[in-house]
Amino acid sequence: MDSSNDEALDIIITNVVATFRTRCHLNLRTIALEGTNVIYKPEVGKVLMKLRKPKITASIWSSGKIICTGATSEDDAKLGARRLARLLQKLGFKVRFSAFKVVNVLAVCSMPFAIHLIDFTKNNRPIASYEPELHPAATYRIKHIKATIQVFSTGSITVTGPNVQNVATAVEQVYPLLFECQKPRYK
């Protein structure tokens, strides 16, 4: 992939958030009664359901809109969402799995070098911003792919974006900028 580095960087996806619709009204009380692993939150108007495999937490609203969080890949999220839809079908609702969309992907990556954050921010103004009193990482936002990268001085970075492809592109884009501002390790 990258010709500049010899070892491949491990981009580990830690969270995928996806939404889908069931196209029918859902009775939250029934779900809370007949489902296991369910937490009912009447004050907010939703039900939290946790699946074991894949490890997913879903927020279910009575309008039929559902948000799934906690998956570790896009396909995993889709599988979990389909499981959830099937489960609701079995509980007696006329569910139609539709409008599945991955909304957010969070990934972490570790650079093999430490980074001098002040230099990095100076070289990349105004896309990068760093306020040490507020947050220990520098934030780098790539508008055209809608990705946000938080760069820590130890070399770890966290990337959030709308899908896995954008996240990978963001890491590729930011790597040369980080490489320029690396801190020598022995110091």
Added chain:
Amino acid sequence: MSRAGLSCPGCGSSNIVDDHLYCQSQLVCVDCGSVVSEGALVAADDHVGGSDVSYSRSTAVAKKPCMNLIKGIQRVKAICRILRVNSGIEDLSQTYYNLAYQHESFIRVSLQKKEVLAGCCVLVCCRLLNWPITMGTISCLLDADPMVVGMVYQEMVKILNIEPPIINVTEVVEAHSLEYKLSSVHVPEEYAENSKDLTKRAVALVELAADSWIVTGRKPIPVMMAAIYLSWQSLKPNKHRLKCSLEKFCQIAKVNKHRPASKRITEMKKVLCKLGKEIPWVREAVTPDNVVRQVEDILKHRYALLRRALRTHEEVLLAECQASCEDSLTEETAPTQSSELVEQNPNASSVEQCELNAERAQRPGDGDDNPCTVSELHTDIQESQDPTPNWGKRVLFAPPCVTHPRKKRRVEQPELKDVTGDEEISDSEIDSYIRTPQEAREFTLTQQLFYESEKS
């Protein structure tokens, strides 16, 4: 102007003129004076070119500036006077406040936020015009939550399109140390300290901390507090000062103690101990308890001590590396037997590099090039032996979060690679999530019992 074709109904004459009486036009007979016809009371042409004027606008006087804006600008001036900044900063911050106040993001916010906005304008102007102050100072002045100050600051910078320079901690130390009331006027003699000396030593300590990974990513104020405390203790290390805890010091200097400052003090003392060990004329062991007395010497010769410490560390690592490579051999150093070692030992390449390292380290080392290359070779060795290196363990100075990782290192889960998302879902799997009717009934009963017992 006479009109043809019309005859007066009264006298029948055709001498009819168009008379404009006031604003109403009438057709009047000249002979008998009777009105033949009249126009509408409000003729359409009179208002051509004019527009409807609302009542409030017609009765309005010259527009007065908003009262809150005036108060806000006065607050900006007051903050500038308290901080004793120069007039350039004062004027610029008033301009920015005016601009930001009128913007839609800030025109309708609460008064508290508008006050915070005043402080943020002063902050950004101080940064732009090279008079660095911390956000902590501003939030203290405004008595506001630092997070709210941060939020407003970031939004304001985005709206006004300013790019303030990032301040280094060392620049802020001087301004911060002025807050500590340690002159002989305020405190008894054994605690009093000249602020110039205090600042100079604190700056040196902060620079040392920045070189050894204590400052990066941390909030600056606890670091500065720790530096000032240690420099105060070390300028006159008598028993009064050494016994004085951080809490008591903050009480004496009349500042608010920050909790992370104690941790920073421990970290700084560790670094000072590592350097203090290298001082040739110190006989006793340097521990965090007695390192304060050596701080003056350490800071004076810190670059030389850093080089020595790094070299010692490299030698220790090299010895460890050799010991682990040559576990089956009785001789410790055998550069002539390297060829045999290559055949016998499975880690052939690492052994060769070990020998190379031994030769290089034995050469008289001077300058910073040597530690650099030796450490690079070391990273190669370690990485060939250990696939997931924790680089914090290998180097002398590393950020505490890398040396003592609390979280497990994240590894990609291999089993998830086979998931496609469109697989079949078996019924039994789904049934495990549904309660049987019996279980549902029991659940409702238990719930009811529970609520009843709660009520009673």
